[in-house]
Amino acid sequence: MSEPFVPTMNCASFILPYPEEIQKKVGSKGMIFSFREFYLLLARQADGRDPKEAAELREISDYYPDVYRGEIMERDSRGNWVGDANDWDELTDEQKLHRGNANAAIAALDWLRYQLEGAAYEYDMSEDVTRVRRELSDISL
DSSP: OOOOOOOEEOSSEEEEEOOHHHHHHHSOSEEEEEHHHHHHHHHHHHTTTOHHHHHHHHHHHTTSOEEETTEEEOBOTTSOBOOOTTOGGGSOHHHHHHHHHHHHHHHHHHHHHHHHHHHTTOGGGHHHHHHHHHHHHHHOO
């Protein structure tokens, strides 16, 4: 039997080591487990017996970042993962087109918002600005 090994940690996760025999079988030294997932797991277990404790554990989990394969993942305001900005070379041509189109659409909407904010102060255009803002809110996700 191997010596006991203390898990290593960083700000978002810890690595649970596998026994040597398992390391040889699977080719991995251990499992990465995020603090956030740990608290969410405890919250799911507490759901049935103590909903207040489960809510507190979920609140605690919000203080820790999301981790995917040991890397901290950022989320946008909608909860979607924000992609790595340095992965351009790894993308396929189709993914590059999609990202470019999405970035162009975001830039166009930012320009439109800027123009609407400036036009909102002109009395003659206030109805048009209100109509455009309502249309934009109807098509937003």
